[in-house]
Amino acid sequence: MAAINITMIINSNTKMAEVIIQNHHLLSLINRFGIELGFGEQSVSEVCNFYNIPTNFFLEIVNAFNDPDFFPKKNLDAFPLELIIDYLFKAHKYYLKVKVPEIKKLITDLARQSNKNTQKAILLIQTFFEEYAQQLKLHIKNEEEVIYPYILELEKIYTSKNQEVIKAFKEKYNFTIEEYARNHESIEEKLYDIKSLIIKYIKPKDNYIICFKILGQLAHLEDDINDHSDMENKVLIPRVKAMEKAINKY
Amino acid sequence: MQNIQIVIFTESFIINRGLQLIFNKLRGINVLVASDDWHDIETIINTNELDLILVSNYQFEHDISANTFYKTNKTMRWALVQTNKKELNKLYNFEFNLKLQDKEETILKILSNFIEHDKNNTITSSSESTLSKREKDILKEVALGLTNHEIAEKLFISQHTVIAHRKKITSKLGIKTISGLTVYALLNELIEMGDVDQLK
Structure with a gap:
């Protein structure tokens, strides 16, 4: 965790432009909500209303992103999990459709321009990143096709108290969120390794600019994925566990 | 690089944030959460591999769940931050002891010492x-x-x-x-x- 940064707390009256100016990383976040630039002097709530986004939810997410020590548990509890999952879906799309191709292209550029001395290292890192991207894709696929549907259905039935419904649900999904939570770390570790391998073993005499760009993009993706996992670990999983506990009485 | 994973549990937001700020200056130790609510600590215990709980003597005495956890879980390690003058029973075992009036360098020294001698510590210098x-x-x-x-x-x-x-x-x-x-x-x-x- 980074040292405590003094971050401005964003509220509904803050100008949307100010939000982005003070932390440009939030650009990718507003993009995820479908918000486009050019909002002039409009406030956060005005922009949210225009795009039909619940302002409170937007504020929670944006503040959680902005402040590494923000612990959103208490407030995010108030939102339906559907909203959170919809956000996570959008983040996934951004990783796979925007971020990963961007980094792949940069690494390809680097490989193309590299000389004999660094070629081997770059090729290895290229393969490593491909492997990472593949793993990320599978991880996301599993979340979207198995985990999220499980959570959404659980959210619908856990208050029903109807034994038949609960029994059918348990038979349909034969697992608990615990199993999923356990193998949730390795994806972040790979990204960390790629970054440090580049820093330690590539000597890009002629193309250091591309190298810097790659490192910047990797760090950006890493931060984003960390926030994403925080959302899952601190918000989603505890709530799912509580719901699981509720239906286990039946 | 295996960081020592810790949580901070005192009754005061100001103390929590302050300690977190100081701890973040050191390599080898990582504050997972600093909170005045045992539920937050519990969440971390359930989802992470936690090495140490830094607790205030006030919370240690007054928070029943925390105290029960100390008594029932024998593997967790604890450290103390003294937020009031009341002495705790000597029988309790703490890895280190911080006081509110400690200077920053004293705290950093205590912590570095702890990190260096930690049995799980695998941090190595470049040499x-x-x-x-x-x-x-x-x-x-x-x-x-x-x-x-x-x-x-x-x-x-x-x-x-x-x-x-x-x-x-x-x-x-x-x-x-x-x-x-x-x-x-x-x-x-x-x-x-x-x-x-x-x-x-």
Whole structure:
């Protein structure tokens, strides 16, 4: 965790432009909500209303992103999990459709321009990143096709108290969120390794600019994925566990 | 790089944030959460591998769940921050003891000392970051995709020893994943491109 940064707390009256100016990383976040630039002097709530986004939810997410020590548990509890999952879906799309191709292209550029001395290292890192991207894709696929549907259905039935419904649900999904939570770390570790391998073993005499760009993009993706996992670990999983506990009485 | 994972649990937001700020200055220790609510701490205990709980004497005495956890869980380690003058029973066992009037350098010294002598500590300085012959042997096998069990059989050592070596390797190189170690082994010519099927 980074040292405590003094971050401005964003509220509904803050100008949307100010939000982005003070932390440009939030650009990718507003993009995820479908918000486009050019909002002039409009406030956060005005922009949210225009795009039909619940302002409170937007504020929670944006503040959680902005402040590494923000612990959103208490407030995010108030939102339906559907909203959170919809956000996570959008983040996934951004990783796979925007971020990963961007980094792949940069690494390809680097490989193309590299000389004999660094070629081997770059090729290895290229393969490593491909492997990472593949793993990320599978991880996301599993979340979207198995985990999220499980959570959404659980959210619908856990208050029903109807034994038949609960029994059918348990038979349909034969697992608990615990199993999923356990193998949730390795994806972040790979990204960390790629970054440090580049820093330690590539000597890009002629193309250091591309190298810097790659490192910047990797760090950006890493931060984003960390926030994403925080959302899952601190918000989603505890709530799912509580719901699981509720239906286990039946 | 295995950081010591800790949580901070005192009754005061100001103290929590302040301690967190100081702890963040040190390498080797990581504050997972600082809170005045045992529920937050519990969440972390349930989802993370936690090494130490830094608790205030006030919370330790007044929070029943925390106190019960201390008594029932014998493996968790604890440290104390003294937020009021009341002395705790000497029978309680704490790794270190901080006081509110401690100067920053005193706190940093206590913490560095703790990190350095921690039995789980695998942080190494760059002077000790070259791999030994044995570690290179192990790394080769890991990079080739062998499991701990297979490596143990092949090199006639226990699985436990393999794991210990692997921890050491990871901490020396700062590389956590098998793919990362494979790239390292290839770059440093410990293994040949043709040996690997993982990285094609």
